[in-house]
Amino acid sequence: MKILAAVRHPGPAEAVVPVIKLLRSQGHQVILLGLNNNSIETKTLGGSVSIFNRNNIGHIDMVDMVGNSDFRKVDSKVTNSLIDKYKPDRILVGCSTQEEKLIRCIENSLIIAGSDYSIPTLQLVEMWGCWTSRPEIFYPDRFAVSDEFTKKVVLKRGAPKKRVKITGNPSFDVFHNCNRSQNLITNSQSANTRDFVYIGQVSPDNFTTFDWVLKSLGTNDRVAFAKHPRDLRNYDSLLSQAGNKLLVTDLSNDDLLKQADVCLTHSSTMGVKASLLGIPTINFILDNDQVEVRQICGGLPLVLAEGSYKADSLEAFRNLLKQDLVVNQSKLRSSLNIDGMSAVRVVDYLLS
Known part of the structure; x- marks a missing residue:
């Protein structure tokens, strides 16, 4: 044909x-x-x-x-x-x-x-x-x-x-053939270094939530910022606030994920990929994020499938960083076929 x-x-x-x-x-x-x-x-x-x-x-x-x-x-x-x-x-x-x-x-x-x-x-x-x-x-x-x-x-x-x-x-x-075992990431108090990857989107809230990240980084934490290809905004001023905690890399987003301890995003597909790799993911869900989808499904699908965690405030995000984060890969794979x-x-x- x-x-x-x-x-x-x-x-x-x-x-x-x-x-x-x-x-x-x-x-x-x-x-x-x-x-x-x-x-x-x-x-x-x-x-x-x-x-x-x-x-x-x-x-x-x-x-x-x-x-x-x-x-x-x-x-x-x-x-x-x-x-x-x-x-x-x-x-x-x-x-x-x-x-x-x-x-x-x-x-x-x-x-x-x-x-x-x-x-x-x-x-x-x-x-x-x-x-x-x-x-x-x-x-x-x-x-x-x-x-x-x-x-x-x-x-x-x-x-x-x-x-x-x-x-x-x-x-x-x-x-399909990735390691299905649950992936455990211990919190910053017991880990030498923890690398976060922030996957940006066209969302207007990037500036707010990346600022939350900068305010929450532990002594040994680092963060990489991956700008969305359709995002025309300038983040130089915000990124400069990260100082030596900012990971600067030429890696593609896919390769960057493989080196991440935790993935941070609003609702990017990259967050789903991270979860499927067993990398704990935190979705920033503010008032305007995926509103209708959450209403129809009863919440953000990735969170419902136990592939990620929801952070809707700076306090909620900081509380998550104190926890041991896991990905229920079995349920996630079943939910996403x-x-x-x-x-x-x-x-x-x-x-x-």
Whole structure:
């Protein structure tokens, strides 16, 4: 079969990569569209190209195809020409974050085009907060969602139940054979050194919560700050306050996690990865963080799955740092369907 696929953001791209690899290994032709984030026009809208390059996945950068146009409004002429040129049998799109309900990004525009051309469409929703309420014209024929939490969220936000199937997140397949034993990190009073990794997000509360971290570091604690690729803000003044406790590194976020004792984030996918590696994770959950998701699920899914801890104040964060933090990897893997077969399930659903 011929599959036309498109993804804008890094997180969804990571979820799609194993699917593309599997499809191509089975002999299917996949035309994959991505978007870099190298310019002002694409900084907050793209980023998938870096993931494809890192994984040696052949793709087409939309900037090379249409130039630096408004990627919030991909014209139907673009998607129609793609379909006329490649004549796909299926359309696969990621679920990049969108702030505006009516945004006609490449993913949404291909869903519309699929409907117009009667080509089955599948959207891979890799995390519980990714898919937001939107007009029905942006509904794909099939939703491949990561877990029961994500299913609850997309159904509550309007997705038709008969179109939703739990497949797992293919980017988590690599964690299937990780050490499943609970990982214990002792508190700073008994450890020589404890390294924290703060995974930043576009959240406006980064400045608040990283300040909590700086105020709570023990004598032998150090912290690395990983800025989100779509975050345009300057943190130099805040980081300077860390002094010699700031870990400066050129490591990628994935490699940085492997050296961390504790992962700190608001709700980044990197926090889930850390938990799957057995690294204790603390989620900073302030009033505006994942509000609807928490209401629908009864709390933050990662916390409910016993993969992380919640800190909603400086005092709560400091209290957590006094505890021995554990990850219940068995429950976490069960909750997130970590069995190494997610990519297979997505491919089967796409081609069925």
